[in-house]
Amino acid sequence: MSKRITVVGGGAAGMMAAITAAEQGAQVTLLEPNERLGKKLNITGKGRCNVTNNAGLETLLANVPGNGKFLYSVFSRFDGRDAMAFFEALGVPLKTERGNRVFPISDRSFDISAALERRLKALRVRLVRDRAVRLEIEEGTIRGVQGERGNYPAEAVILATGGVSYPATGSTGEGHRMAEAAGHTVTPLRGSLVPLRDYGACRELQGLSLRNVELTVFENDKKLYSDFGELLFTHFGVSGPLVLSASAHMRRFGQKKYRLEIDLKPALEETQLDKRLLSDFAKYANHDFCNALNDLLPQKMIPVVVRLSEIPPHEKVHDLTREQRRNLVHLLKHFPVEISGPCPVTDAIVTAGGVKTKEIDPKTMESKLVKGLYFAGELIDVDAYTGGFNLQIAWATGRAAGMAAAEQGE
Template structure:
């Protein structure tokens, strides 16, 4: 295998493969170094193995769904965005389909379709592969990159792109290598935390598995701080589990929960099962239902909520067996309160290794947003989950990875071309 290249990409995941493709399309001789024996190990797992490749919405809306420093990506998205991702796969002959909330999947419903398309494009562009190879050091002279050392040998290039992923799912190779490599050349890493992670609770009803397995559609989950002030709120689906709560609403709250847990011991989330209805309207509906019933409160309100959840709420208020005609006004108001804002204490999220996305990463103040090049070391670029950007599930993190990878690859090829001319 030859030693000298224009661009070396370290890490063959989402951002790395796109970086290699973009660099090669711009005329660079590219070496892709991957520590696993196959590419896209984490990408194969995404979207439940179906691969949610991007999201079909306007760029401003896209950025709103990337709460972890999404504004940093304005420059990236002005060069290559979610519509360009769709066009790229169309050019590779991969048909995509749109599902709920704008999520885009391959028609085949197989992540392998996406990974194969990326690998085939790299092969067509004559990207050189070094598989089962770990990079141990970025080589540089003064403030200019000159290559990388691996555990076997060294390779040389004026531009190196680090796309080694975060710290989630270490079995896929995301073991924090990129952070170590970046720190060794002077970069700072902002604190890492789990995002898009299920929420863990020690509440008695969670420990007793009272509600385990109940799923709720289109509820509102709100995170509040110690002063009961709203931090974030998400209207999506929710699932009660044996350890706490999961599902899209819980996952979207997790990064905010983790950031609050840095400052306080527990965090409260409020569950609103009727987000489309105000308290007065819900009170009127409950009153009307109970006033026209000769059954118990539980049987009269059976259509309001899943049976086990309704029973649980009524038990909390000691109303389960009460005849509908005997319920007092303040008891109805208590029902509205529990239906609209049931508090759940959250102690932590799943650890970063078992979460979907890593929050934190290489400090964005040290990265040029237009090119993804290091401001500390010329010729060093970053992309993907390694940088301090994170979004919600729904194709937003993959979009950020593809687009930052494309930007890094394009600009690295351009800079490398000056070296080959000199």
């Protein structure tokens, strides 16, 4: 009789674990309470699904600031290029974009989840719409899973329930509760890749999107991170791709003070920007200062820049001094945003924190405390920067857990 394995969670890591275990000949049951598998997977990358990063071991590890060393073994056996080959073998053509981000050529995340579902069906994985409520453990060995609707005996269980971000997708923390009940330590959960709150100054810029700007993060006035791209001002602070990436580097709120600087004109050096200002000011020489920035800035930003520049709004442009112009140039290259903290973890794309890595075998993803219990994906205390690295963690840990669970005890 083939080995019985129950996988809890039908997201990226869970589907990969179920597929891998079934490919090894195991009899696999996949528990997922949602009507659709891969609910969170389908909304990643704005619905395009940044499947992985076209990278090898060293690059992958360099992009996992939280417990990256724990992933050395699984990444060395299944890196970004292996993930690409896996999905292309399932019939999903892929493309590589800026930063080696990998997407389906179709730009449809549903193509990824549909390919995984087809593979699950082909392997006759039993899909059950049920929510797991507790692990059945006897004498330190897993015996199965108790669900709301039934009992699922198993020789191995793979927990892949995700974190606590985007709870509407089903990530509500039940995996962490079951892990704790089994004796595991769950490190504090917080948001990574999360919008940021400011002290209220951004509110009047709400709805304004800035493209092709440079964002720099300072931790206690020390430069921490910098990147180009797009950001969005909101009623609570700032969001958008640049900000989500930056937030992953801001890991010590409460202990450190963070602030952002936005270079509104990154294509121009300060001397070039000064020449641009001189040209604009010549055109608007007889206008009030507050009416002389229309060619330079979005309309919504002008009152804020005027106020922060400390130049009287109705001072005539031809009366501005070189010092005032220099201060304006500095403001445009270093527009400040004081950060009060991250948004709640429920607003985050990824959960940082989770089941303590020291209690998990890094080669097999098996619990060191309960024989036959395995972990995969966001449930574990590992998280990465943007660029497909978090999904790569899901694929690599899911694959390792599925492989080891099917082999264990045989």
